[in-house]
Amino acid sequence: MPALLQRCGARMGITPQRGRQFFKFMASGLPMFLVAIPLNVALVELARFPKAPAYALVLVVQVSLNFFICRYFVFDRQRPASLFAQFRAFFFGIMMFRVFDWGLYSLLTAVFHLPYVAVQLFNVALFSVLKFLFAEWVFLRKADAPPRFTPPSAS
Numbered sequence: 001m002p003a004l005l006q007r008c009g010a011r012m013g014i015t016p017q018r019g020r021q022f023f024k025f026m027a028s029g030l031p032m033f034l035v036a037i038p039l040n041v042a043l044v045e046l047a048r049f050p051k052a053p054a055y056a057l058v059l060v061v062q063v064s065l066n067f068f069i070c071r072y073f074v075f076d077r078q079r080p081a082s083l084f085a086q087f088r089a090f091f092f093g094i095m096m097f098r099v100f101d102w103g104l105y106s107l108l109t110a111v112f113h114l115p116y117v118a119v120q121l122f123n124v125a126l127f128s129v130l131k132f133l134f135a136e137w138v139f140l141r142k143a144d145a146p147p148r149f150t151p152p153s154a155s
Helices: 002-011 016-046 051-074 083-111 116-140
Strands: none
Touching (some): 016 051, 051 083, 083 116
8 A cells, every 4th residue: 555655746746855855854844933923922912012913014024034944954055155145045935824814814814813823823824835835946946957958159
């Protein structure tokens, strides 16, 4: 049975290496998550920020710090690559997911009056796979690989 599952998973792009990367991706989010919850609570409870702007600030901090963890720990980018170009692609792409995250958070806390920490936990689970796929694309896309064929120069 495990061999059948492995073959089916491989056909869907689920390989042991990718599974390890997803595990590392989720683990890399843990430090940021452990920073985000207390930061969110501090901004809301101590600094008296409104919940939605506080969470927006938390997301910016999380995404910025998580870039470096993903780049060096999850996807092991040791090759020379434009740090700024990767950061820009990662930051703005992940922030688009976070806009949806923030919107859902705002809706569920303001309209449905759900507990804000519970909504934050729900959003982590909901958006993790999509963010992993995007981060994988940013760090491992073929456009970053050296060209296989260089046309002859016209002399």
